[in-house]
């Protein structure tokens with residue numbers, strides 16, 4: 171049965187507010203920091219193609235499923251899944267899918283805040299002219315100095331976590347919605363400006379376009395395919411209940427198909443634009459596309475150091491990157507906060523403090539993995555690498571897989587028809603085929619191959 175009462179946390183003031191908030195969740199460090207460096211590490215074109223396919227065939231149907239489940243349950247992901255499972259006469263154990271999502275969000279938030287903190291540090295470096303005329307070596311040095319100083323990283327991590335808690339504490343309309351309305355469009359404009367600068371590098375721009383869009387399948391490994399799929403989940407904020415929580419604040423009459431397509435397109439555009447802004451600089455300065463998580467921190471300063479008004483645009487860019495990360499971090503913490511408020515009767519404010527400070531504490535491991543703890547490894551990975559791998563390549567795809575199975579096989583067709591309310595039957599049936607057969611099969615195969623369990 172569909173619930174007509176809104177969530178106790180309130181709801182988005184309009185369809186656009188939801189689109190902006192969910193796009194705010196989707197567009198973040200994943201698009202601008204992570205996508206370029208993992209595309210670089212996995213050989214470019216072929217990886218990008220697999221990533222785009224994953225967005226269309228796996229990400230989009232799962233996003234629709236998450237929004238649908240959220241709006242139908244009207245509570246935090248755990249309670250929503252429990253309620254819907256009951257309505258559909260499925261096992262109450264489905265609520266544990268909500269739990270695993272909340273755990274994934276918590277771990278992601280812990281390291282996300284550290285990287286966002288690094289972007290914050292860069293705001294000040296850019297505005298104060300540190301990048302002026304900087305060379306590739308100089309830019310690498312600036313980044314290394316920041317990374318190797320645990321105190322500084324810790325201070326920025328703390329600040330970022332605090333601003334995240336502050337917004338979430340203010341609630342859906344006053345906190346979340348207000349913040350994203352202005353930020354997202356501005357970020358988009360600055361990215362276009364940066365692509366314009368990168369295009370002025372002529373042949374290097376062409377080289378970047380071929381790197382990103384000319385697939386060379388000999389460069390792609392099974393692990394690369396798993397990383398591409400994991401990133402499709404990460405970048406669209408899927409598989410952990412964030413979009414489900416946002417869906418629970420969605421007004422009844424909004425078209426889930428339309429909003430999901432809009433969000434997926436906006437998110438993909440931002441990632442591709444980021445790639446087009448960054449790779450020409452990598453090639454023009456003899457840097458390596460595969461240089462890892464420091465890529466944007468080492469390449470973009472070079473661009474800002476050489477364009478007119480670079481101090482201003484550089485400062486603005488990192489400001490917006492922090493905002494993009496902020497609007498994503500909010501959605502990482504929201505499901506857990508909503509759960510505490512609904513189930514433990516704590517105020518929103520208190521819930522934010524509990525969750526935020528625990529994630530902050532776990533984040534210390536990531537802070538140290540860049541410096542004093544760079545030798546502390548498990549399975550050959552530092553804490554940061556391990557958290558990233560575990561969440562993006564294991565927890566989110568598995569979470570997404572079970573969401574697809576639940577929405578496709580355990581929810582009755584009448585219920586999903588009613589909640590999705592897609593006017594054209596062909597689109598509904600297309601979604602149902604994807605979510606029942608295509609998505610689960612693809613996720614299982616890619617997952618097993620990627621972790622080496624399938625030939």
Ligand code: PFF
Pocket residue numbers: 195196197198199200201275278403404405406407408410411412413498499501502
């Ligand atoms: N989508 C965000 C990004 O691309 O940076 C990260 C993220 C946010 C992942 C929220 C998962 C999530 F629930």
